[in-house]
Amino acid sequence: xxxxxxxxxxxxxxxxxxxxxxxxxxxxxxxxxxxxxxxxxxxxxxxxxxxxxxxxxxxxxxxxxxxxxxxxxxxxxxxxxxxxxxxxxxxxxxxxxxxxxxxxxxxxxxxxxxxxxxxxxxxxxxxxxxxxxxxxxxxxxxxxxxxxxxxxxxxxxxxxxxxxxxxxxxxxxxxxxxxxxxxxxxxxxxxxxxxxxxxxxxxxxxxxxxxxxxxxxxxxxxxxxxxxxxxxxxxxxxxxxxxxxxxxxxxxxxxxxxxxxxxxxx
Amino acid sequence: xxxxxxxxxxxxxxxxxxxxxxxxxxxxxxxxxxxxxxxxxxxxxxxxxxxxxxxxxxxxxxxxxxxxxxxxxxxxxxxxxxxxxxxxxxxxxxxxxxxxxxxxxxxxxxxxxxxxxxxxxxxxxxxxxxxxxxxxxxxxxxxxxxxxxxxxxxxxxxxxxxxxxxxxxxxxxxxxxxxxxxxxxxxxxxxxxxxxxxxxxxxxxxxxxxxxxxxxxxxxxxxxxxxxxxxxxxxxxxxxxxxxxxxxxxxxxxxxxxxxxxxxxxxxxxxxxxxxxxxxxxxxxxxxxxxxxxxxxxxxxxxxxxxxxxx
Ligand SMILES: Nc1ncnc2c1ncn2[C@@H]1O[C@H](COP(=O)(O)OP(=O)(O)OP(=O)(O)O)[C@@H](O)[C@H]1O
Ligand SMILES: [Mg+2]
Numbered sequence: 195x196x197x198x199x200x201x202x203x204x205x206x207x208x209x210x211x212x213x214x215x216x217x218x219x220x221x222x223x224x225x226x227x228x229x230x231x232x233x234x235x236x237x238x239x240x241x242x243x244x245x246x247x248x249x250x251x252x253x254x255x256x257x258x259x260x261x262x263x264x265x266x267x268x269x270x271x272x273x274x275x276x277x278x279x280x281x282x283x284x285x286x287x288x289x290x291x292x293x294x295x296x297x298x299x300x301x302x303x304x305x306x307x308x309x310x311x312x313x314x315x316x317x318x319x320x321x322x323x324x325x326x327x328x329x330x331x332x333x334x335x336x337x338x339x340x341x342x343x344x345x346x347x348x349x350x351x352x353x354x355x356x357x358x359x360x361x362x363x364x365x366x367x368x369x370x371x372x373x374x375x376x377x378x379x380x381x382x383x384x385x386x387x388x389x390x391x392x393x394x395x396x397x398x399x400x401x402x403x404x405x406x407x408x409x410x411x412x413x414x415x416x417x418x419x420x421x422x423x424x425x426x427x428x429x430x431x432x433x434x435x436x437x438x439x440x441x442x443x444x445x446x447x448x449x450x451x452x453x454x455x456x457x458x459x460x
Numbered sequence: 461x462x463x464x465x466x467x468x469x470x471x472x473x474x475x476x477x478x479x480x481x482x483x484x485x486x487x488x489x490x491x492x493x494x495x496x497x498x499x500x501x502x503x504x505x506x507x508x509x510x511x512x513x514x515x516x517x518x519x520x521x522x523x524x525x526x527x528x529x530x531x532x533x534x535x536x537x538x539x540x541x542x543x544x545x546x547x548x549x550x551x552x553x554x555x556x557x558x559x560x561x562x563x564x565x566x567x568x569x570x571x572x573x574x575x576x577x578x579x580x581x582x583x584x585x586x587x588x589x590x591x592x593x594x595x596x597x598x599x600x601x602x603x604x605x606x607x608x609x610x611x612x613x614x615x616x617x618x619x620x621x622x623x624x625x626x627x628x629x630x631x632x633x634x635x636x637x638x639x640x641x642x643x644x645x646x647x648x649x650x651x652x653x654x655x656x657x658x659x660x661x662x663x664x665x666x667x668x669x670x671x672x673x674x675x676x677x678x679x680x681x682x683x684x685x686x687x688x689x690x691x692x693x694x695x696x697x698x699x700x701x702x703x704x705x706x707x708x709x710x711x712x713x714x715x716x717x718x719x720x721x722x723x724x725x726x727x728x729x730x731x732x733x734x735x736x737x738x739x740x741x742x743x744x745x746x747x748x749x750x751x752x753x754x755x756x757x758x759x760x761x762x763x764x765x766x767x768x769x770x771x
Contacts, residue, residue, distance in 0.1 A: 260649060300642070306647070308664070316652075316660055320660075371650070374651055
């Protein structure tokens with residue numbers, strides 16, 4: 195009875211509430227505080243952009259969502275992060291399951307030094323150990339085409355991933371992130387190492403992805419945020435100074451700091 | 461003043477050039493010496509017949525068993541050492557925290573690297589003479605003492621593993637540490653466990669370093685004499701069930717004694733116990749060729765490594 199109530203409560207919660215809810219989050223690296231009293235809600239099927247000057251804590255918050263900060267010995271946090279209404283920082287939380295739910299694409303494209311095929315088959319096999327060779331190939335093709343890479347590399351799938359261009363490598367990393375069927379995908383400045391055309395291709399991808407996934411992206415590029423973001427949060431020295439819809443933030447910033455930042459007078 | 465400095469400059473350059481020259485000359489000299497003295501001995505018969513204990517060179521036979529003994533012992537030694545060293549290297553580079561225990565552990569590894577092989581060999585004989593470990597060699601028969609023989613390819617291979625362990629651990633650890641953090645992050649962020657990441661991502665990326673470690677270890681096993689002498693025994697032939705090379709006898713072969721090129725050289729050379737300089741020279745040449753090939757392999761792997769990175 196109690197169980198059922200719990201489950202129903204969670205289901206209702208998942209229906210209506212944000213995918214991720216951060217409350218009163220403080221993060222420290224040793225003595226140094228990197229995030230101060232952060233509160234933010236991330237909603238389903240939206241693109242949320244984190245903007246702000248270098249060193250203000252955007253990456254830190256992003257990496258809290260899939261607990262990639264766990265690897266840093268000096269890392270310490272207070273506060274609460276809920277994913278689908280579940281606290282992801284309880285000691286018994288399954289970090290591996292969390293990372294399958296929350297995928298990540300890094301700033302520098304980081305394909306493994308092996309073939310394109312292996313880059314994709316590794317996580318798929320880990321995720322679905324019993325998959326047949328045929329199904330594996332189907333999934334790989336599907337994900338490559340979802341990342342708009344398939345047509346460019348169709349005959350080279352068994353060649354080294356390091357032979358691809360930077361933009362292609364990044365799209366391979368996106369395809370790889372898709373293989374684990376995540377709910378949320380974190381992008382940490384995915385275009386900062388890319389040329390304008392590759393950047394455009396990735397922006398197009400993100401716009402299509404939001405039908406299926408929830409997306410959080412860190413970007414230094416105001417135009418990019420304007421073009422693709424539904425919600426924007428402006429960070430400054432570890433705090434979220436202002437957050438809201440992209441229109442609010444870029445057209446009508448309430449805070450002087452935000453205004454100065456989005457107009458490039460910083 | 462200025463000319464004084466110039467003289468120093470010139471002298472320094474000359475001395476370092478001379479040192480380098482002497483080193484290279486010595487190396488080439490050794491190879492040439494054995495090439496000239498040993499090449500006459502080498503022919504198919506020398507390579508393929510078993511040695512025969514005799515004081516007459518014409519019936520002394522060849523080096524087939526010492527040659528295969530060297531290969532077999534190297535193989536056994538690496539099979540013992542590799543999993544052991546790799547496990548230790550993974551622990552040290554991926555799991556160990558910085559504390560007193562771990563730094564003590566590292567010191568112990570360094571100390572082991574400095575222990576002379578004859579000391580390790582004595583340890584090996586002492587340990588493997590325990591009757592409980594008799595299955596690795598054979599039991600001493602005909603006496604009332606319950607004692608293992610303590611000499612065999614398995615025993616010598618295990619003792620060799622002890623000897624090369626520190627080097628392989630160090631080289632593997634270096635190789636693992638050079639795997640970029642971004643590779644590990646890529647894997648972990650996909651929800652792979654740490655162990656899975658190590659097996660599927662870290663070790664394959666460190667593959668060339670690990671192979672270099674193996675080759676380094678092989679070189680040391682091939683060149684060692686003290687452990688062969690004490691732990692493999694003082695026979696020229698394979699003492700297991702004959703024919704030693706047939707597949708159904710392999711277990712008996714590794715449980716029994718034999719010789720390697722190094723112990724063969726000792727038995728043949730007048731500097732050791734024999735009177736057949738030519739055969740010793742021939743075997744030395746083969747040994748040197750093995751070592752040269754191993755070193756070339758290391759270079760080839762280094763180049764493969766480079767070209768993979770550039771791909
Ligand atoms: N591993 C770490 N150890 C110690 N301090 C860190 C670590 N990582 C980040 N910091 C510090 O935390 C603060 C926030 O860093 P973070 O990487 O989150 O900034 P960012 O907003 O992503 O910056 P950028 O736009 O340059 O990527 C910085 O002052 C940084 O120096
Ligand atoms: Mg950052």
